[in-house]
Amino acid sequence: MIVYGTKINSDIEFPLDLSHETEVRYEVELSSNIPTELKNSIICGLYLYWTHDRKVYLYSDRVFEGSEVGQPWCYEVQDIVKFYWIGGERTIYYELDKKGDADLLGFWFIHLFLPLYMVLENMYDFLHAGAVEVDDKPIFFIAPSMGGKSTMTDYFIKQGHPLISDDKVPTFIKDGKFMAVGSHPYHRPYRKFEELGYRVDNFTTNFKPIHAFYELEGVEGDAKITIEEIKGFSKFDVLLPNYLYMFSWLKPQQLKYLSKMLNSIRVFHVKVPWDMERLAAMHEVICEHSRSIK
Structure with a gap:
């Protein structure tokens, strides 16, 4: 699928029709195979906002003073999904929580997570x-x-x-x-x-x-x-x-x-x-x- 001018190669099928052909500027992998060392490196974070009746958090391995190459990140939607990635890389990892499913994963990934990821990775200004x-x-x-x-x-x-x-x-x-x-x-x-x-x-x-x-x-x-x-x-x-x-x-x-x-x-x-x-x-x-x- 292509969203935000970015081809997404995913190991999960989204229940959405994203079959349109559009110009592509980036390519990103979406995978459920989260490296253990990446999960273990997340040690601090903050409450980001409340939206769609969910609490959303952003975590890393340091106090937020920038977004650097090699920096580990985690974006958590309470009870739904966690997204992990490493600064400068084009692979995003996901982990569904107790209330998460493919529909909710698709919504949060496309509508809210990707814009934040793309800003932190200096891909676009929104x-x-x-x-x-x-x-x-x-x-x-x-x-x-x-x-x-x-x-x-x-x-x-x-x-x-x-x-x-x-x-x-x-x-x-x-x-x-x-x-x-x-x-x-x-x-x-x-x-x-x-x-x-x-x-x-x-x-x-x-x-x-x-x-x-x-x-x-x-x-x-x-x-x-x-x-x-x-x-x-x-x-x-x-x-x-x-x-x-x-x-x-x-x-x-x-x-x-x-x-x-x-x-x-x-x-x-x-x-x-x-x-x-x-x-x-x-x-x-x-x-x-x-x-x-x-």
Whole structure:
């Protein structure tokens, strides 16, 4: 299977349709044969976050001051699965816990573990956004939780626009351009715990330069639809909270990356009426605006 532009060679079959053919940048092994010395080297860690009604922990053999080649890691989803890996290597090991199964392994591996692993391994920088293509050009929808980005992404998909990402978008620089990478062909317009959602047939197949960012603001249903450009340092206020996994030791390089990104890609503020009947008008306005950007 291919997710996040990465071919995954696994010793377990996931109950998902990930048969799409997309561009590949990396290759990773997923194995249940965990080296004993790797498990025994994990001695300290921290509570990372609570999500999908589960506690998640991150462990290593040292206090977290960086991510180094040869450093052992463990990502634990309480009662479900533990993932192990060694910094700089492209093999990930898994161990199912008492409540774990192939469905839950697939969800946690694809939706939450891989983005964290890829950040720590310096493979991608991730943005929390929905992303689709308009005329083969990636546009990103950014909004706070329950702010409308999933609804907007869902509507664009249903109008025939290729999906890039439902929630977490990998990015990297190629030839001076910031590229968007397709995550996986599943979309969750209505958030359910530990589900990737429904499969989208029209999924992006290649890495493409990011065209524009659209920050969504919900307004009254009868309000006018407006799009205004955000300039200067205010662009940081939009994107910085949506930059995933800003560990303290990664912050300097991430801020530098984000600064370069915002110097080359335009950011716009969109007032989105809270009225499902006006989604067609929103779609038309955003598409017309995207096409006007040079």
